[in-house]
Amino acid sequence: MSSLPLVAIVGRPNVGKSTLFNRIIGQRRAIVEDLPGTTRDRLYGEAEWGGIRFGLFDTGGLLSEEEIQASTQREISKATREQAELALEQADLILFLVDASAGLTAGDWEVAELLRRSTKPVLLVANKAESRERQLDAVQFYELGLGDPITVSAAHGVGVGDLLDEIVRRLPRVEPPLEVDQPKIAIVGRPNVGKSALLNAILGQPRQIVSPVPGTTRDAVDTQIVWKGQPVTLIDTAGIRRPGRIERGVERYSVMRARRAIERCDAAILVVDASEPYTAQDQHVAGAILDARKGVVVAVNKWDLFQHMEGAEEAYREEAQETFDFMPWAPLVFTSALTGLNIEQVMDLALLVVAERSRRIPTAELNRLLRDAVQRHPPPSKPGKWVKFYYATQAGVNPPTFVFFCRNADGVHFSYKRYLENTIRREYGFIGTPIELIFRERSRREAEESRRRR
Known part of the structure; x- marks a missing residue:
């Protein structure tokens, strides 16, 4: 505080x-x-x-x-x-x-x-x-x-x-605090997966009410902490249900605040329950994070029940890859709010994800990567509709956004877009954060003029 x-x-x-x-x-x-x-x-x-x-x-x-x-x-x-x-x-x-x-x-x-x-x-x-x-x-x-x-x-x-x-x-008179631009990390998930318990484990004190009754947390609550010298805002939220299952009244407002928490966070810790199979609700919450273009770490909570079972972690990872196949770049951590298992790791990862969202690639390096990628695997295209890449640049961060100027931008197949994204990730990481790839039409003459200006 x-x-x-x-x-x-x-x-x-x-x-x-x-x-x-x-x-x-x-x-x-x-x-x-x-x-x-x-x-x-x-x-x-x-x-x-x-x-x-x-x-x-x-x-x-x-x-x-x-x-x-x-x-x-x-x-x-x-x-x-x-x-x-x-x-x-x-x-x-x-x-x-x-x-x-x-x-x-x-x-x-x-x-x-x-x-x-x-x-x-x-x-x-x-x-x-x-x-x-x-x-x-x-x-x-x-x-x-x-x-x-x-x-x-x-x-x-x-x-x-x-x-x-x-x-x-x-009130007592105190010196006003300096405004600090600090990372905001939201703890989200469907009801009763242990979000507040995870927050308490991170804090080391009972800051939030913890109860096995689904829906105990109703407001999105901000907690200021210092983690390894880094000021951080943690946001605990109410459980998010699918729209068709949201009750009127208090729960509807709780879900609205949870979604707003996702909108204002830099990264989300998505908490899932290891003692239950993945559900459509887990996918729905993950989808809300992805729609907001936020960073994410998946925390598989209650892992103390399974950590001594041989092969359990590998099997769970495979299932997670299928369930969250729309965000294969999201890191997975096996945690236990009860025993403190990997609590430090999940916070360290969340802060790493926040840092990754601000990473910038120099234009020269990005274009070298693009040339090598195209040389290894030219873009598929049809006669008369050849796709040709001229250059690329990083247009922004949070999330990292890349603009590719090319001929016949509409002809870039989604599989080739995925190939370019994977190439960027292999070279530069961007752990736990979505990245945006934008393809813009540009004629050869415009590309050459732009290159001369640069």
Whole structure:
């Protein structure tokens, strides 16, 4: 996490914590749904007010011990409370959110008691106070003994400016951190393959809730770490299902955020479950990564169940090559979040993939490679539609993009395009990243003029 002062939003379930989080950071990062328990993990964002920047935690709703025991998802409810308590430990200031429309409840009293034990400064915030009547009713929260309630309506923005004034007044002053352009690595996969467990193994601490219940992670959560001296952003995401199997409501939003996480990452760690056969869902997630033209490392998780079986690794690799035949360049790593098997290797590979995406080939070297490739294997073409290559250049990175100027560009067969791609990869690697090959029409005269200008 950054060195910014930290603010944590806490309260019982469904009082509007995620709505307030979204309002303060100015974007829809947290899922907002009129269902208790929608937010489970700590969600982090950054905000600025009056020239003061600060970090903001959204947390899951705090249930009492009796409510946890009565919950049908007791393990998740308990873990949600533990995550909120971790946020309290890290925070410099706590926003205790209560619901002005519901009035003072037993749950509010229990959260207040927890906050009194934390010794952290607390701002009492009465949400859903859209009307004058509700603002007057908020006086009942004085009974909690946590100071004057600040009335707001997070949904409508009423009173949020006054709240932010009070937040920045209470925060400790720190030097703003330097902006660092750091790699972003998303951990993705279908539900219940061990994505959060893998993240925890990388971090060496329970940063995310880990549960065998599919769909436990709902938001895409950013975690800042330093890996072997390199600052890195890790993005844990909800499990992605095929479009036809996505349920309405919370899961639909979770999948949207997972796809956005893929869009903004540099490389993805695609987690698959070694204890189950490859599925169409695994292929679907891999396809989403490829469509976004991102780097990828395939992490075969739960390999501790099979690592002592003779020939298991070779058989699994062969099956993987068939399943992911559309990205044969993706490296495969056998991992176990439970035992820590190859956790270091999967992170090292992901960072190598990020570096490969920025690799550039000098134009002279690329054209030497092109001439040798054409000499070894001329492009197939028909009389009157001869394909002739003039020169090539690398037009961009992330992903690496190569432009080939030639005569009869439309006549370049897909098999020859694959041959040129494989030739480039054999010479220069580009491990774990797709590369783009673009073929452009150019007459002989244009090619000669361009060569003279160069």
